[in-house]
Amino acid sequence: xxxxxxxxxxxxxxxxxxxxxxxxxxxxxxxxxxxxxxxxxxxxxxxxxxxxxxxxxxxxxxxxxxxxxxxxxxxxxxxxxxxxxxxxxxxxxxxxxxxxxxxxxxxxxxxxxxxxxxxxxxxxxxxxxxxxxxxxxxxxxxxxxxxxxxxxxxxxxxxxxxxxxxxxxxxxxxxxxxxxxxxxxxxxxxxxxxxxxxx
Numbered sequence: 001x002x003x004x005x006x007x008x009x010x011x012x013x014x015x016x017x018x019x020x021x022x023x024x025x026x027x028x029x030x031x032x033x034x035x036x037x038x039x040x041x042x043x044x045x046x047x048x049x050x051x052x053x054x055x056x057x058x059x060x061x062x063x064x065x066x067x068x069x070x071x072x073x074x075x076x077x078x079x080x081x082x083x084x085x086x087x088x089x090x091x092x093x094x095x096x097x098x099x100x101x102x103x104x105x106x107x108x109x110x111x112x113x114x115x116x117x118x119x120x121x122x123x124x125x126x127x128x129x130x131x132x133x134x135x136x137x138x139x140x141x142x143x144x145x146x147x148x149x150x151x152x153x154x155x156x157x158x159x160x161x162x163x164x165x166x167x168x169x170x171x172x173x174x175x176x177x178x179x180x181x182x183x184x185x186x187x188x189x190x191x192x193x194x195x196x197x198x199x
Contacts, residue, residue: 001025001037006046017052018166032056036163038082048072048088056080057159067105079156081117089121092129096152109133112149116141158188 011029028045036057048066066088081099088105098117116134
């Protein structure tokens with residue numbers, strides 16, 4: 001991982017968190033227990049503070065930043081999808097921000113809510129718990145069903161497992177030049193595939 005101090009502030013990473021070596025953490029960043037930070041994620045605590053609470057995941061190429069004196073917070077088991085941008089916002093417990101979505105300053109995403117992929121959540125928007133938010137600009141589409149929240153929770157549990165797998169076995173290697181005979185597959189616990197959940 002690439003870690004930088006600025007103005008004397010050094011990022012804090014709990015020893016049970018996994019931060020990919022290509023991710024960048026700068027300044028006032030606090031990464032809690034069991035968190036996962038994916039490849040090429042950028043967490044810039046050079047203006048405001050960034051806090052990831054226990055079990056949160058921030059996936060590949062996400063950007064997290066904020067204005068001076070702001071806090072950008074992802075609460076416990078928050079799930080930030082590939083390429084999402086968070087700026088000075090608050091993501092509630094067990095909430096999900098979909099791939100390439102943007103959540104702007106002082107927006108609050110309520111507990112167990114889902115921001116759909118590619119959505120733009122404007123500054124100051126307050127999303128109630130258990131809501132599906134979508135569009136650009138985002139609007140509250142409807143309340144989430146129990147099975148949809150269970151699907152999200154199960155997906156986050158896969159990232160909890162990925163954190164442990166990465167800490168135990170992720171290593172930089174040279175690529176093979178040919179596919180080996182009887183090449184194994186990654187074996188994961190059976191779960192509900194994403195495409196089986198309809199919005």
